[in-house]
Each structure stands twice: as structure tokens, then as C-alpha cells.
Amino acid sequence: MTLFHFFNCAILTFGPHAVYYSATPLSEYDTLGTSVKAAVVYLATALVKLVCLATFLQVSETEVFDPYQEALKAMIGFIDVAGLYFALAQLTHRNISQNHKFQAVGLGWAFADSVLHRLAPLWVGARGLEFTWDYVLQGLEANANLVFTISLAALGSLMWLRKNKPKTLIPIIYTCAVIIATMPSITSYLRRVMGWHFPKVVGFELMTSLVMAFISCQLFILCQRPSL
Amino acid sequence: MGDEKKSKQRDGSMVFESMYPLLALMLILVACVDLCDAATVVDVYRLVQYDISGVPFGSRFSSLNHHAASLSFHRGADLSRSVLILPLRELDLGFLQDYISQKQSLGGLLILLPQTLRPGNNIVLSETQRFRKLLAQLENLLVHANIPFPVYFAFENEETDAMLADVKKNDALGQQATATTGGYKLVISVSEPRKIASPTITNIQGWLPGSRAEGDSNQLPTIAIVASYDTFGAAPALSVGSDSNGSGVVALLEVARLFSTLYSNPKTRGRYNLLFALTSGGPYNYEGTQKWLKSLDQRMRESIDYAICLNSVGSWDNELLVHVSKPPDNAYIKQIFEGFSNVAEDLGFQVALKHKKINISNSRVAWEHEQFSRLRVTAATLSELSTPPELLESAGSLSDTRQLVHEDAIIKGVKLVAESLARHIYGHQRKDIKIFADDSSLAVNPFNVRSWLDLLSQTPRVAPFLSKSEPLITALKKELEDYTAEVSVQHESLDGIFTFYDSTKASLNIYQVASVTFDLLLLLVLGSYLIVLFSFLVITTRGVDDLISLFRRPPSRKVKMV
Numbered sequence: 094m095t096l097f098h099f100f101n102c103a104i105l106t107f108g109p110h111a112v113y114y115s116a117t118p119l120s121e122y123d124t125l126g127t128s129v130k131a132a133v134v135y136l137a138t139a140l141v142k143l144v145c146l147a148t149f150l151q152v153s154e155t156e157v158f159d160p161y162q163e164a165l166k167a168m169i170g171f172i173d174v175a176g177l178y179f180a181l182a183q184l185t186h187r188n189i190s191q192n193h194k195f196q197a198v199g200l201g202w203a204f205a206d207s208v209l210h211r212l213a214p215l216w217v218g219a220r221g222l223e224f225t226w227d228y229v230l231q232g233l234e235a236n237a238n239l240v241f242t243i244s245l246a247a248l249g250s251l252m253w254l255r256k257n258k259p260k261t262l263i264p265i266i267y268t269c270a271v272i273i274a275t276m277p278s279i280t281s282y283l284r285r286v287m288g289w290h291f292p293k294v295v296g297f298e299l300m301t302s303l304v305m306a307f308i309s310c311q312l313f314i315l316c317q318r319p320s321l
Numbered sequence: 322m323g324d325e326k327k328s329k330q331r332d333g334s335m336v337f338e339s340m341y342p343l344l345a346l347m348l349i350l351v352a353c354v355d356l357c358d359a360a361t362v363v364d365v366y367r368l369v370q371y372d373i374s375g376v377p378f379g380s381r382f383s384s385l386n387h388h389a390a391s392l393s394f395h396r397g398a399d400l401s402r403s404v405l406i407l408p409l410r411e412l413d414l415g416f417l418q419d420y421i422s423q424k425q426s427l428g429g430l431l432i433l434l435p436q437t438l439r440p441g442n443n444i445v446l447s448e449t450q451r452f453r454k455l456l457a458q459l460e461n462l463l464v465h466a467n468i469p470f471p472v473y474f475a476f477e478n479e480e481t482d483a484m485l486a487d488v489k490k491n492d493a494l495g496q497q498a499t500a501t502t503g504g505y506k507l508v509i510s511v512s513e514p515r516k517i518a519s520p521t522i523t524n525i526q527g528w529l530p531g532s533r534a535e536g537d538s539n540q541l542p543t544i545a546i547v548a549s550y551d552t553f554g555a556a557p558a559l560s561v562g563s564d565s566n567g568s569g570v571v572a573l574l575e576v577a578r579l580f581s582t583l584y585s586n587p588k589t590r591g592r593y594n595l596l597f598a599l600t601s602g603g604p605y606n607y608e609g610t611q612k613w614l615k616s617l618d619q620r621m622r623e624s625i626d627y628a629i630c631l632n633s634v635g636s637w638d639n640e641l642l643v644h645v646s647k648p649p650d651n652a653y654i655k656q657i658f659e660g661f662s663n664v665a666e667d668l669g670f671q672v673a674l675k676h677k678k679i680n681i682s683n684s685r686v687a688w689e690h691e692q693f694s695r696l697r698v699t700a701a702t703l704s705e706l707s708t709p710p711e712l713l714e715s716a717g718s719l720s721d722t723r724q725l726v727h728e729d730a731i732i733k734g735v736k737l738v739a740e741s742l743a744r745h746i747y748g749h750q751r752k753d754i755k756i757f758a759d760d761s762s763l764a765v766n767p768f769n770v771r772s773w774l775d776l777l778s779q780t781p782r783v784a785p786f787l788s789k790s791e792p793l794i795t796a797l798k799k800e801l802e803d804y805t806a807e808v809s810v811q812h813e814s815l816d817g818i819f820t821f822y823d824s825t826k827a828s829l830n831i832y833q834v835a836s837v838t839f840d841l842l843l844l845l846v847l848g849s850y851l852i853v854l855f856s857f858l859v860i861t862t863r864g865v866d867d868l869i870s871l872f873r874r875p876p877s878r879k880v881k882m883v
Contacts, residue, residue: 097837097844098840098843100844101840101843101844104847104851105847105850108847109851109854112851112854112855112858113854113858115855116854116855116856116859116862117858117859117863118862118863221832222506222832223832223833224832224833224834224835229843
């Protein structure tokens with residue numbers, strides 16, 4: 094029965110990635126290679142981030158929100174953005190349109206993130222007899238994370254791959270990208286300083302992810318018009 | 322060609338070999354999952370399991386894996402796959418008696434004891450007396466019944482209180498916890514209990530020799546002081562027996578200390594040898610005492626003038642009883658009793674003589690002195706108990722905790738024994754002398770009494786579960802070594818009609834589980850979520866037509882965008 098729960102949480106955490114791949118034209122254009130390459134880049138980025146965190150961060154025993162430490166964490170979080178840039182711009186992909194490129198990269202990135210951060214706790218925890226809501230919430234968080242990553246990839250492709258953009262939209266693009274990139278710091282701030290519990294934080298993440306997705310979608314459409 | 326193939330094979334096997342540590346790691350990870358992921362873990366103590374001549378008693382099972390239920394269940398509900406949680410405060414002895422005598426099946430029984438009855442807890446509450454009585458009755462019921470399900474004792478704490486409140490609420494609503502309705506699951510995973518192969522009982526004796534007169538080559542007479550130190554109770558891991566017979570042990574040790582001080586100076590050494598014995602196997606018809614006596618040299622045994630056995634001297638007020646098996650008009654008995662009553666008068670309390678004849682055909686040995694009498698040694702038992710205890714009764718049950726014992730009772734008992742012995746040894750009978758007066762260098766030391774009493778009240782001492790090198794036995798031996806000249810430890814095996822089974826202590830895991838219906842519901846919700854997500858994405862990226870076409874024709878058709 095508890096394997097049942099593990100199965101449930103697993104399809105909640107990893108199902109949307111598979112559904113996204115099969116539902117959108119990504120599957121028709123066979124962009125799996127791109128996603129795999131993006132996943133590998135994510136792994137490398139995660140390693141670099143780990144090394145930087147270990148070197149520069151001091152471990153505090155209490156859950157005190159130290160602004161200096163959080164700022165340092167946010168800066169190290171930008172390594173993520175650098176990794177995404179590398180995956181989008183520097184890697185050679187097959188001849189696929191920009192539209193699909195950012196989606197494939199975002200998908201691969203988010204999938205690697207989910208697997209690395211959520212598979213092991215799920216395997217060890219959700220199979221026990223004791224029931225907690227934690228793993229369901231973790232799955233919802235993975236969903237929000239997927240949307241965030243795809244939006245970030247979209248904004249990234251706008252920033253680095255598209256050459257002619259309307260001047261007025263550039264600052265908006267950059268602010269949205271910064272917001273998404275610093276999402277981890279924002280959630281940890283909410284959890285520690287404001288004392289929000291996990292369900293509330295996950296709800297907040299889901300809502301923001303939908304909002305951000307909508308905004309980046311609109312921006313993408315707006316930027317597409319001049320290049321027609 | 323051959324070389325290439327060989328090198329490829331070698332590479333392949335090398336890759337395989339490098340996978341082994343990874344595989345091993347994966348296997349370890351998988352195996353480690355079941356380690357302690359419960360929200361609550363509680364220490365529990367199992368009911369004793371034993372046989373008397375093959376007849377089984379006690380709880381016959383030890384592992385547990387059922388849902389929790391409380392007393393507020395619907396009458397007539399099936400409890401054979403549930404664990405009944407009974408707090409001692411709400412115990413209904415009649416109900417339990419009916420349940421056991423009608424041999425109704427139950428998944429398990431968990432009895433929650435209040436924290437005040439925990440060994441080492443010295444808080445006295447007014448209701449503790451009522452709990453103690455209830456617990457004694459419960460123990461009596463459980464120890465003498467053959468129970469075909471596991472019975473465990475645990476102490477109440479916040480987590481068990483919360484769980485019990487929850488279970489009661491659910492039961493009151495009629496939603497008994499089963500696989501389909503969720504609730505709490507109690508799991509104790511231990512192996513099935515096995516017989517203890519040859520349980521050992523350990524007797525410790527200390528010998529304090531007297532001084533011979535000039536030119537006297539006869540054997541000096543001996544006086545023996547004996548107390549049994551082991552206990553028997555409903556839960557062997559909790560049977561600390563402060564009064565029965567921790568008080569007797571403490572009194573013996575204090576008397577030994579006083580006489581060792583007296584005998585250390587050759588000028589004050591008496592013309593009697595003193596033999597102190599801490600025997601085991603008390604609850605089992607004093608088997609240890611019998612074996613110890615038989616192992617003594619015959620000359621030594623014949624030189625014993627008389628023996629004083631101490632049994633439960635910790636909670637009396639005004640009267641201490643001297644139990645004998647020889648008739649009261651016997652000269653030796655008269656002498657002993659007179660000695661006691663004279664000293665008692667001086668100290669301000671009373672002693673009374675009680676005679677119980679030994680029935681040779683009856684194998685039941687109710688008092689320790691009976692084992693001496695069967696070997697023709699004069700003996701008496703000093704005790705606060707007025708009636709001879711039944712088999713396995715008054716042997717240190719769960720309700721016999723530290724708070725039951727008063728140190729002054731033990732101190733009075735020590736003074737009684739020491740003074741009467743000293744007057745006999747030094748020939749000062751009927752004289753009004755106090756040898757062990759307070760404020761003298763031979764005063765009874767209350768701190769010694771208290772510290773040994775506290776130690777014994779925290780050490781469960783059921784003989785079959787004590788190993789040969791148990792720390793308590795080593796401590797008692799060392800203490801006697803300090804006071805006496807020669808100490809010997811005798812290990813015997815308990816081979817009478819009793820057989821014991823192990824597994825006395827375990828860890829209870831309490832899990833809060835969700836029902837199968839919940840999981841199915843969640844699956845339904847997730848399934849529909851994924852389907853909705855799929856349709857939404859297909860519609861937004863490919864158009865509604867594509868969605869409809871998915872249902873008409875088989876999918877995965879590569880369409881190139883024109």
C-alpha cells in the first residue's frame with residue numbers, strides 16, 4: 094500500500110514532464126537529444142554550485158535568516174542562469190526552431206532538477222508506513238518548478254538568442270528573469286523569516302509560476318511580431 | 322583479432338567489476354529504507370512467558386503488527402486484528418477477565434502505566450496507591466493465565482496520550498481502524514520468543530570468621546544471615562522488587578558492614594563465625610537456597626547454630642513477624658525469639674512469632690527458613706508479611722516500587738537483627754546495652770541504606786534473565802568482599818519445574834497510516850490532472866483538431882510542419 098503512495102507521488106513529480114514532452118510538438122520533432130544535453134549541463138552546473146556553496150558559505154546551526162548568507166546564495170544561484178545560457182546558446186542543437194529549443198532545454202533542465210532533488214527523498218520516505226503530506230507537496234513543488242524553468246528558458250532565449258527586440262520590453266524581460274532566478278531565495282525568506290509552512294509556500298510557488306508563465310508567454314508573443 | 326577480443330572482454334569485465342560497488346550501494350540503500358521511519362517510538366516491556374511443568378502461562382507471542390483500538394469500540398466488533406490500548410487509569414478488570422477466560426481472540430494488548438510507577442521515579446501522588454492496587458490485581462490475573470496474544474506494558478507519555486485520544490475519537494464515531502479506513506498502526510518487530518536454555522541462578526556467600534579461644538580446637542559455631550535478591554513480576558524488565566526483597570538485601574548488607582567493623586578488631590571479634598548469603602531463585606520455591614545449602618560442607622552445615630532469613634522488611638510500622646517451622650516451645654526457637662523481643666522492646670516496637678508446619682509432601686516452599694529446616698538447621702524468617710505467600714506472589718511485582726519502602730523500617734530491622742545477634746554472640750542477653758547505638762562509630766548508616774535501596778529499585782532482577790557476569794552480581798560480590806573475609810560465588814542452573822522464554826523488552830513503532838481508499842482517490846485525482854494537462858497542452862500548441870484526431874487514429878504519426 095505504501096508503494097502505492099510512492100507511485101502516486103512519483104507520477105505527480107515526474108508525470109508532467111513526460112506529458113509535456115508528448116503533448117507538445119516536441120515529441121514530433123524528436124527533441125529528446127536537446128533535453129538530454131540540457132540535463133547534463135544541469136548536472137555540471139549543480140556540481141559547480143555545490144563546490145561554491147561549500148567553499149563560501151558558513152553553516153549556521155539555527156534557522157536564522159542571515160542577509161549576507163542569503164545574498165551569497167542568490168549570487169551562487171546565478172550560476173544556474175549561466176548554465177542555462179550555456180545550454181541555450183553555446184550547445185549545438187539540430188536544426189530546431191527557437192520556439193522548441195527553449196522548451197526542450199527547459200524541460201530537460203527541470204527534469205534533471207526534479208530527479209536530483211526529489212527522487213531520493215521520495216524513494217526513501219514515501220515507501221514507509223507513516224503517512225505524511227510532504228511528498229504530495231513536493232510533487233506540486235516539482236510542477237511549479239517545471240513552469241518556472243520553462244519560463245526562465247523562454248526569457249533566456251529572448252535575451253540571448255533573439256537579436257531585435259522592442260526597446261520598451263527589454264527591462265521587463267530582465268526583471269522577470271531576475272525574479273525567477275531568485276525564486277529559491279524568496280522561498281527561503283518566506284519560510285524562515287515569515288514562518289510560512291510548507292503547504293503555504295508551495296501554494297505561493299504555484300501561483301507565482303502561473304503568473305510568470307503567463308507574463309513570459311505574452312512577452313514571447315510580443316517579441317515574435319517584429320520578426321515576422 | 323584474438324588479442325582485440327580478449328582486451329574487449331577484459332574491458333567489459335572491468336566495467337562490470339566497477340559496477341559492483343555501485344550495485345552494493347544501491348542494495349544497501351534499498352535495505353535501509355525500513356529503518357525507523359515511524360513518527361513515534363516507545364519502549365515497551367513484554368509480559369512474562371513461562372511454563373510450569375509444561376503448562377504454559379503468560380503471553381505466548383511477541384511480535385505485533387496491527388491497528389490500534391481503544392475501549393470505546395462498538396460491542397461486538399471484531400478485535401482479532403487490532404491491538405487494544407488500555408490505560409491503567411481506566412482499567413476494567415472484569416471485562417479483561419471475561420475476555421481472557423472466554424478465550425476471545427485479540428491482536429494484542431498494550432497496557433499504559435502512569436509515569437509515577439516507573440522505576441527511578443520517586444514522585445508520590447495521592448492516586449498512586451489506587452493504581453498500585455489495580456496493578457497488583459491486573460498482574461495477578463495476567464501472570465496466572467495462558468494468553469494467546471502479545472501483551473506489553475508501556476509508560477504514558479505525550480505521544481501515546483495524543484494517539485489514544487485520536488483512536489478513541491475515531492472509535493466513538495464507529496470508524497474502527499482497518500486497512501481501508503486509516504488510523505494508527507502499532508508494529509513491534511521482534512523474533513518469536515525462544516526458551517532460555519539453562520537459566521543460571523547465582524548465590525553469593527560471605528564468610529566472616531570468629532576468633533577461637535586459647536587452646537580451643539573445636540569448630541566455632543556459625544550464625545547464618547540469608548536474603549534472596551531476585552524478583553519475579555508480570556514484566557521481567559520492570560520487576561525491581563523494592564520491598565520484596567530489595568529491603569532484605571539492603572538489611573543484610575548493612576548488618577554485614579556493622580559486624581565487619583566489630584570483627585575487624587581482634588579484641589572485639591566474637592566466638593561465632595558469621596555466614597552471609599545472598600541467594601537467588603527465591604520465587605521458585607527457594608531453589609537457590611536449597612542448592613546452596615546442599616553445596617555447603619556437611620561439617621560447616623552442622624556448625625550452623627541458627628539462620629535468620631530476611632524477607633520484605635521495608636514497609637512495616639509497629640510489628641515485625643518471626644516465622645518458624647519448628648514448634649514454638651523448642652528451646653532454640655524460644656531463645657531466638659526472646660532475644661528478638663527483648664531488643665524490640667528496647668527499640669519501641671513488637672515482634673510476634675508465627676508457626677507454620679512443613680508439609681513434606683507439598684513441594685511448595687513458602688518461606689526461606691523451610692529449606693534450612695528440611696536439612697535440620699534451625700532457622701527463622703523475619704518478615705512484615707503475615708501470611709505465607711503463594712507461588713510467584715509477593716516476589717517483587719510491578720507495583721512494588723521505591724515509594725513503597727520506608728528507610729526507617731529497614732533501619733529498625735537492621736538494629737533488631739544486629740543487636741540481637743550481638744547480644745547472643747557476646748553473651749549479653751537480657752542486658753540493657755546498646756551496641757549499635759546512634760551517634761556511635763557502630764551506628765547504622767542511613768545513607769548506605771538509601772543508596773543501595775535506590776540502586777536495587779532501579780535494577781530488574783528476574784533470575785533467568787540475569788547473566789553470570791551481571792553488573793549487579795558483581796557489585797553485590799564486591800560489597801561483600803569489603804565486609805567479609807572470604808567470598809564465594811556459586812552458579813547453579815534453574816532446573817526445577819519452571820521454563821522461561823526470552824524477549825522481555827522491545828521498541829514499539831507507532832505509524833499513522835492512510836487508508837487504501839485515500840490512495841485510490843489520490844490516484845484518480847492525479848490521473849485526471851495529468852489528462853487535463855495533456856489536453857490543455859495539445860490544444861494550446863497543436864490545436865483542438867489534433868486532440869480529436871488522437872482519438873480517431875493511432876498516435877505517433879510524424880507530421881512535418883509545412
